[in-house]
Amino acid sequence: MSTVTETAEPLISESVFGGKIYIDGEWVAGSGGEIGSIAPATGEPIASVGVAGADDVARAAASAAKAQRDWAATPHPERAAVLRRAAQLWEAHAEEIMDWNIREVGAIPPLAGFALHVTAAECYEASALPSAPLGSILSSEEPRLSFAQQVPVGVVAVISPFNVPLILGIRAVAPALALGNAVLLKPDPRTVITGGVSMVRIFEEAGLPAGLLQLVPGGADVGEALVTDPNVRVIAFTGSTRAGRIVGELAGRHLKRAHLELGGNSAFVVREDADVDQAVNLATWGAFLHQGQICMTVGRHIVHESLFDDYVSKLATKAESMVVGDPAAGQVHLGPLIDEVQRDRVHSMVQDAVAQGATLAAGGTYEGLFYRPTVLANPPRDAAVYCDEVFGPVASVVSYATDDEAVELAAATEYGLSLGIVSRDAMAALGMAQRIPTGIVHINDQTVNDEANSPFGGVGASGTGSRHGGAQANIDAFTETRWITLRREPGQYPL
Numbered sequence: 001m002s003t004v005t006e007t008a009e010p011l012i013s014e015s016v017f018g019g020k021i022y023i024d025g026e027w028v029a030g031s032g033g034e035i036g037s038i039a040p041a042t043g044e045p046i047a048s049v050g051v052a053g054a055d056d057v058a059r060a061a062a063s064a065a066k067a068q069r070d071w072a073a074t075p076h077p078e079r080a081a082v083l084r085r086a087a088q089l090w091e092a093h094a095e096e097i098m099d100w101n102i103r104e105v106g107a108i109p110p111l112a113g114f115a116l117h118v119t120a121a122e123c124y125e126a127s128a129l130p131s132a133p134l135g136s137i138l139s140s141e142e143p144r145l146s147f148a149q150q151v152p153v154g155v156v157a158v159i160s161p162f163n164v165p166l167i168l169g170i171r172a173v174a175p176a177l178a179l180g181n182a183v184l185l186k187p188d189p190r191t192v193i194t195g196g197v198s199m200v201r202i203f204e205e206a207g208l209p210a211g212l213l214q215l216v217p218g219g220a221d222v223g224e225a226l227v228t229d230p231n232v233r234v235i236a237f238t239g240s241t242r243a244g245r246i247v248g249e250l251a252g253r254h255l256k257r258a259h260l261e262l263g264g265n266s267a268f269v270v271r272e273d274a275d276v277d278q279a280v281n282l283a284t285w286g287a288f289l290h291q292g293q294i295c296m297t298v299g300r301h302i303v304h305e306s307l308f309d310d311y312v313s314k315l316a317t318k319a320e321s322m323v324v325g326d327p328a329a330g331q332v333h334l335g336p337l338i339d340e341v342q343r344d345r346v347h348s349m350v351q352d353a354v355a356q357g358a359t360l361a362a363g364g365t366y367e368g369l370f371y372r373p374t375v376l377a378n379p380p381r382d383a384a385v386y387c388d389e390v391f392g393p394v395a396s397v398v399s400y401a402t403d404d405e406a407v408e409l410a411a412a413t414e415y416g417l418s419l420g421i422v423s424r425d426a427m428a429a430l431g432m433a434q435r436i437p438t439g440i441v442h443i444n445d446q447t448v449n450d451e452a453n454s455p456f457g458g459v460g461a462s463g464t465g466s467r468h469g470g471a472q473a474n475i476d477a478f479t480e481t482r483w484i485t486l487r488r489e490p491g492q493y494p495l
Helices: 054-072 075-093 093-107 110-128 165-178 189-207 218-229 241-253 277-292 309-322 338-354 405-410 428-431 469-476
Strands: 018-022 026-029 035-036 043-052 133-136 143-154 154-161 180-187 213-215 234-240 255-259 268-270 298-304 359-362 376-379 394-400 420-422 440-443 478-485
Touching: 018 043, 018 054, 026 234, 026 277, 043 189, 043 376, 054 154, 054 180, 054 213, 054 218, 075 093, 075 110, 075 165, 075 189, 075 309, 093 110, 093 165, 093 189, 093 309, 110 469, 154 165, 154 218, 165 189, 165 469, 180 189, 180 218, 180 478, 218 234, 218 241, 234 241, 234 469, 241 255, 268 277, 277 298, 277 309, 277 376, 277 420, 298 309, 309 359, 309 376, 309 394, 338 359, 338 376, 338 394, 359 428, 394 405, 405 428, 420 428, 428 440, 469 478
Parallel strands: 154 180, 154 234, 180 213, 234 255, 268 298, 268 420, 298 394, 376 394, 420 440
Antiparallel strands: 018 026, 018 213, 035 043, 133 143, 143 478, 359 376
């Protein structure tokens, strides 16, 4: 079996990608010009990246559609080999890519390492898709062979966000390519290197033919061009519920499938029989990892009234002990928020909750983009910090008296992504979970989990029912179903 070893030459060099986008196998100037990629921890530019325009999208989509036909006809072992090599390259260049992730995204090293692990795993999982069964034999009342076949959709547009750009891009890019499609990738303009350039360079080195993965960073105009281009058949979008509604509406008008993985405000239920120290350990990770900038982040901590004071005190003590700073400069627990807009939104929500009567048990302050981990006790149930997705390191803690009340509180949201329940009685916790509509449930764990072989997605305002991860979910997402029949002789009809 072939392996890939890292060379002294960097994989990601500004001399190659600087100020450029990637179309039809070449790094070229984008019609949108170029912008600086800024390290949120320092405010310093770390590289120049290209910006696409609508005309670039049209050119990329046309060349992708042409390249896709040959790729779909490529023998499945060859497609699988490209995905395996890509997985090996992620591992071989992990240190270099982690460094970009830490500086450009503001991820702490443990999260950056986890992202690389999942990204490689997504490629290994996807490498099994080309040889997976892609159809079924159907019964027929006629003397003929009748079967259903899964065929590539053609060109897939992948629109990924800033927060975990590797995982949230590769989980669509890898299976779409493996199943014989071409991909147009639009990462968030703030994280183009980690979420875009690194993927292009990995697949270039893995031997993916030109035209099958194209990089078109940009703003809303580029997103609209991707959704409306006639060569694009499926859109895989990860981002806010507000933006997802716009993408879904536009895709619907153009009769296209849109796989929408949207926001969340996940509940973390601590039952009366739970160990408070264990629950706080889980909650600290679930609420504050990556500064709370994860769709699965624990937003609402729903704690039994007998444990409430102890839980708030211990979570606040933990929050106060955490180190916030530049993850590229030393060991920290939290890095920076992505930009001032996000910081000001988080701070406004915290201040409003306090003004409405919430108790500020910890945090609520910031320096630059570094926001202290924050604990709010008893925020009003209609406060934005409790009802909405915060996307910041803020834990809102409320109490409950009975399991029925906990279920009611956990279910009282438009979101439905992830759910965590802590209890010594795992079966009772599972029974509670069956009454709370979410796409993901973790018993005796917090809400932030991800594995490449597991179906990921939400319900309600967290998504439209599509899933990423796992062979069947990926096949459903990136293929069309064709009904085919064969007769030995032409059929006879009475007319």
